[in-house]
Amino acid sequence: MKKKGLVVPAVLAMGLSTALAGCGGGSGDSENTLSVWAMGEEGKLLDEMTEAYEEENPDVTVDVQAIPWDQAYDKLLTAVASGNGPDVLQLGTTWVAEFADAGALLDLTEHMEDYPDFNLDNYFEGAQTSMKYDDQIVGIPWYVETRxxxxxxxxxxxxxxxxxxxxxxxxxxxxxxxxxxxxxxxxxxxxxxxxxxxxxxxxxxxxxxxxxxxxxxxxxxxxxxxxxxxxxxxxxxxxxxxxxxxxxxxxxxxxxxxxxxxxxxxxxxxxxxxxxxxxxxxxxxxxxxxxSIGGANFSVFHNSEKVDEALDFISYMNEVDTQIEWMEKSNTLPSRLEAWEDPKLADDEMYSVFGEQLENTKGAPPxxxxxxxxxxxxxxxxxxxxxxxxxxxxxxxxxxxxxxxxx
The missing domain is CATH 3.40.190.10 (Periplasmic binding protein-like II)
Incomplete structure (x- = not known):
């Protein structure tokens, strides 16, 4: 989906690393609340998807904040500077490199073995570009799009x-x-x-x-x-x-x-x-x-105190069945390759073309x-x-x- 371009004020950009160095830990409002920031219409719809997750995880309450795209960047800058960010955040794929460079995203490398759904081979080759920054894994594709x-x-x-x-x-x-x-x-x-x-x-x-x-x-x-x-x-x-x-x-x-x-x-x-x-x-x-390949990733905020809960939530959202349910609700395309074997996509004369095109895509350079x-x-x-x-x-x-x- 076409997103508003980012123009970073030089002073703010230079100050991000300094602000991060002084950030304290903890971003959730309570011990059992997982804070999730999601952008645009996706944010409004995601709140409807959390009920099933909470039923499977009765000790966790998911608090979804829907943030308009035109306000999201400034809100994220404020979160980085203050250290009061969410546990999980949605990022447009062209935003990943900038916030990863500022150190705002948790490196997930050490967690990859514990979450097989996060394996890079589960995703289109073009989407794998947005998962990585330098030698770190900083995001997991949630949904994708192509032209x-x-x-x-x-x-x-x-x-x-x-x-x-x-x-x-x-x-x-x-x-x-x-x-x-x-x-x-x-x-x-x-x-x-x-x-x-x-x-x-x-x-x-x-x-x-x-x-x-x-x-x-x-x-x-x-x-x-x-x-x-x-x-x-x-x-x-x-x-x-x-x-x-x-x-x-x-x-x-x-x-x-x-x-x-x-x-x-x-x-x-x-x-x-x-x-x-x-x-x-x-x-x-x-x-x-x-x-091209675009879309949005889920990342974990760098100082979240609920890393395990955040990763469990992202893993749930990236299960094949959940991705198909999300597609039907939001009209966005699944990031998981396996989801494209579902007849709802594979047998659809329009969507199957997008699946074919997604096999031949490039992401924006990181x-x-x-x-x-x-x-x-x-x-x-x-x-x-x-x-x-x-x-x-x-x-x-x-x-x-x-x-x-x-x-």
Whole structure:
């Protein structure tokens, strides 16, 4: 799910380690209460899931605090500085590196043997990136998401595609023909506010992020950005947000777009007349068809006095049956590989595509500056697509800024 980007004030960032050094132990309100912070709608729904856990663990009361995403980062900063955090906290996967770097997350390495559900092999390879920071295990994937291609099957067939475009060349050809089919039709919708799409194209073109020496002027990255920006240059995609994507998809103005699993229910609810006229497919390929993997992890706050109870709760939430129940309640995708063998996912024509795509994903690099780097790239892309800036010059400038941030 797309989350608000993080911008850390320099003074606060520098002060985190100092604050942590002075933190006392203990974060729960009472001896038998396990404090859990969960974000957004997930936080509201998670409270409904705790009853069964409390029945199995009558000595533990779970106190779930639902925190809006736009308030979560500041609240976590306050918790780190004061030492009064929860026992268990939910983190978006792109947040993990920053809080792990500050020492806010308990290293779970010594507990892994006691909790077989936490074994890295139980999770998609792409999700394993967010579990680790340096040599520590700092989080357990709770749910995952990835991006696939949504497309109007009826309109694609009219331009000669009985199946979804499977390569970059096919996508460009199909989107071009769709754009030519009517006025104000844009064959492919690319969300210019989505920071992950440019990196998806780069990964598909063979780009590898080198933490020690990142090079955003490499041929792989440059060619990917040339392909990405060509859609806007050629009028196949629009820089104007225009009408809502659901309405545009329904009207045929934007017959192809990339999005996550949440869009399945949105389309079913808001565009029921389109039933049978749309589908999802894995991402088109260049060197590969990699997509991103995101979602949320459960971590244990660094000074929790209820580590055993916290780990038991996380283990319960990550049991396969619990994950399936959570999927049905929240419409989020299970992180456990075994859960994808359930017919509710394996036999569903939409969700099974997401399962296939999740086998070919990359997570955001585990560096604390990633959000700022990604936002800086969006600024460069805006100058190219809207301001007419030279792509090579912008990538040179972006590369210098990104390397400075990472250093």
């Amino acid at each position: 696939t291609m949504y497309y109007r099957t009826d309109l694609l067939e009219e331009v000669g595609y009985s199946e979804a475009p499977a390569t970059w060349d096919e996508l460009k050809d199909a989107a071009t023909k769709l754009s030519e089919s009517g006025e104000d039709v844009y064959g492919l919708d690319i969300d210019l506010n989505d920071q992950i799409t440019p990196f998806i194209f780069a990964w598909q073109n063979g780009f590898e992020f080198d933490t020690e020496n990142p090079d955003f002027t490499s041929p792989e990255f440059t060619e990917a950005l040339e392909y990405y920006t060509s859609y806007f240059e050629e009028g196949i995609s629009t820089t104007s947000e225009g009408i809502d994507i659901i309405q545009a998809f329904k009207d045929g103005q934007k017959p192809i777009f990339f999005s996550g699993p949440w869009m399945i229910n949105i389309l079913n609810d808001q565009a029921p007349d389109l039933e049978g006229q749309w589908a999802v497919a894995t991402m088109p390929a260049k060197e590969n068809n990699l997509s 560096i604390k500056e990633w959000e700022k780097v990604a936002q800086e790239l969006l600024s460069s892309i805006e100058r190219i697509n809207i301001g007419g800036a030279d792509l090579d010059e912008e990538l040179e400038s972006f590369n210098e800024k990104a390397n400075s941030m990472i250093e």
